[in-house]
Amino acid sequence: MTTEMIPNTAASQTTKTQAPTTPVELGPPGDRRSSALADMWVVARRGLLHMRREPEVLADATIQPVMFVLLFAYVFGGAISVPGGGSYREFLIGGIFAQTIVFGGTFGVAMAIAADRNNGAMDRFRSLPMARSAVLGGHALANLLKALLPMAFMSVCGLIVGWRIHTDIWHAAAAYGLLILFAFAMIWIGVLLGSSLATPQAVQGVAFVAIFPLTFVASTFVPTSTLPGVLKTFAEWNPVSSLSGALRTLFGNPGAKAPVGAPWSLLHPVLYTVIASAVIIAVAAPIAIRQFQRSITD
Amino acid sequence: MSSTFAIEAHDLRKRYGDSVALAGIDLSVATGSVCGLLGPNGAGKTTAVRILTTLSRPNGGTARVAGFDVLESPREVRRRIGLAAQDATVDGLLSGLENLTMIGELHHLGRAIARRRGEELLEQFALAEAGRKLAKEYSGGMRRRLDLAATLVAGPEVLFLDEPTTGLDPRGRNELWAVLDTLVDEGTTVLLTTQYLEEAERLADEIVVVDHGRVIARGDARHLKRQVGGDQLLIVPVNPDDLVPVAAIVERVVGVRATIDRPTRRVMAPAAAGAAAIASVATELVTAGIDVEDLGLHQPTLDDVFMTLTGTPAATDGNASGASAVPGASAAPAAEEVLQ
Structure with missing residues (x-):
């Protein structure tokens, strides 16, 4: 309120302040150099600022995985046994890593795009001489960087509850690299959702109804061998399972070894996860980009 | 770019499904x-603005802005x-300065230049103190000013303002008008x-009146007002029962047809004779013993113009309060009753 001005000072201020300071030299519009990457970084920086200023939108990347660790490690964990033996808490962390990346990867970017489509920001961007790809690219980049946060968070949280990396640094690096690759694939699903659904509220709804269960019908929290018929087959080929399995393998955690007679996806979880990520990117990205362009033009 | 017209549009058309938003609009705005x-x-x-600012593709027609074809x-x-x-x-989660930068x-x-330019504009728009606060904490007027500042960051040749004062209180509107005056003085189209x-x-050199996607009139305010026939003699009797006798007096004394508008309790007549007519009508009213609240010459407002051109008041439903909140804008006559 104190910054409110008294009537008509806008004009007098204009004339007053222009005289003493030298105006900023802008140069002719035709001479300004641009690059798509620089534009993308400007949009990404904005996205990261949004996350910092509205930390509650980071809940899916921070509080939620911790909540799941605590819930499963201490509430349900006692009733679940890991095939081949070993600590359930160590088994659990690979699954929650996977779940967090699926949920956070799709949800964050979908919310950001849906919000921008609803608050006029898209029109603002489109009236600027920026690269056409920068808005989408910036959102994707910001959310990819955002995915690093829960990875760090989860690692610390895991260490606290007793999870350990039993392999070497290269396997661990491969595990984190795989998470980033999968996050990148999930972002395109998120772009598709954010461009297709009308409002951020709708995104929230779909995320809880569709994506959340997807992370449960997998080997995230329980071994797939415990699931009945169709669900079992679905879980075995669900990339969330293979990602969980791949992480357990690369970190050397219990439950990594697929049972005898398990399908190919579980026997080669790392390779299957890489292939699944590549397929998701190859299929979802072009559709998502087209849907995004359609959602912002009339 | 050295063209005399900063905006030139020819036969712009836009459909959304079955509804026609623009039915062929021509515009030429001098630099x-x-x-x-x-x-x-x-x-x-808004459709016209969206096409001219490249946000929307027209279904037909051409447009050049600042010398370049929009398509x-x-x-x-x-x-x-x-x-x-x-x-x-404006982005509520960024500060004023971050928005502009x-x-x-x-x-x-x-x-670096973007930032300095941002600081310069915050200063100009009396937002320097609030420059580091998040825009979501700004008042409506401050947001509007920041929004306007944002349009000026790169020193535009042509500025598009879509209902710039909608939602502002009279003070905010006056502030914004003052800012626009300065811009126009600097040569921005x-x-x-x-x-x-x-x-x-108040602001425009030329007014283009649009209705149902068509231009229905254009010209400066004076020209448009002439279309409704110049000044009017206006009499407001104290007692509504006197409306008909007053109209009769006017017709007899001035020799023109008078119009009664009951809701506003007004009798109106073309005042070609000017001041002389007022004097003789006044004398007659005193003789007849009719008390009047107001007696004088009424300049037609653009509301009257709109009424004449479209047959509907300019301000419809929800906008009625907005329009009448503008100082000096009179409500368009709701129903006319012509005295034979």
Whole structure:
């Protein structure tokens, strides 16, 4: 309120302040150099600022995985046994890593795009001489960087509850690299959702109804061998399972070894996860980009 | 670019499904002038602005802005325009300075220059103190000013303002008008849309009246007002029962047809005879013993123009309160009753 001005000072201020300071030299519009990457970084920086200023939108990347660790490690964990033996808490962390990346990867970017489509920001961007790809690219980049946060968070949280990396640094690096690759694939699903659904509220709804269960019908929290018929087959080929399995393998955690007679996806979880990520990117990205362009033009 | 017209549009058409938003609009706005696109909600004003600012593709017609075709060279157009959309689209989670810096960077001014330009504009728009506060904490007037500042970051040749004062209180509106005056003095070409007749008259060199996607009149305020027939003799009797006798006196004394508007308790008649007519009518009214609240010459407002051109009041439903909130804007006569 104190910054409110008294009537008509806008004009007098204009004339007053222009005289003493030298105006900023802008140069002719035709001479300004641009690059798509620089534009993308400007949009990404904005996205990261949004996350910092509205930390509650980071809940899916921070509080939620911790909540799941605590819930499963201490509430349900006692009733679940890991095939081949070993600590359930160590088994659990690979699954929650996977779940967090699926949920956070799709949800964050979908919310950001849906919000921008609803608050006029898209029109603002489109009236600027920026690269056409920068808005989408910036959102994707910001959310990819955002995915690093829960990875760090989860690692610390895991260490606290007793999870350990039993392999070497290269396997661990491969595990984190795989998470980033999968996050990148999930972002395109998120772009598709954010461009297709009308409002951020709708995104929230779909995320809880569709994506959340997807992370449960997998080997995230329980071994797939415990699931009945169709669900079992679905879980075995669900990339969330293979990602969980791949992480357990690369970190050397219990439950990594697929049972005898398990399908190919579980026997080669790392390779299957890489292939699944590549397929998701190859299929979802072009559709998502087209849907995004359609959602912002009339 | 050295063209005399900063905006040239020919036969712009736009359909959304079955509904026609623009049914063929021509516009030519001289460089350095202010054009007011005036019309009620749904007239096609925003659609026209969206096409001219490259946000929307027309179904037909051509448009050049700042010397470039909006369809062929949209990026060149975008380098040279500023757009303040209907709802202030400042980013609430960024500070005022961050908002302006981001837009400067996306205009490729370079980060340092963008930032200095942002600070300069915050100063100009009396937002320097609030520059580091998040925009979501700004008042409505401050957001509007920041929005306007954002359109100026890259020194646009052509400025598009879509209903710039909608939602502002009278004070905020006066502030914004003052800022626009300064811009126009500096030579920026401005196209603004408004539902406020007073605003178009106050700001625009040329007014283009649109309705149902068509231009129904154009010219300066004086020209448009002449279309309703110049000054009117206006008499407001104290007692509504006197309306008919008053009209009779006017017709007898001045020799023209008088009009009764019951809701506003007014008798109106073309006042070609001017002041002389007032004097003789006044004398007659005293003789007849009729008390009057108001007696004088009434200049037609743009509301009257709109009424004459479209047969409907300019301010419809929800906008009625907005229009009448503009100081000096009178409500359009609701029902006319012609005395034979």
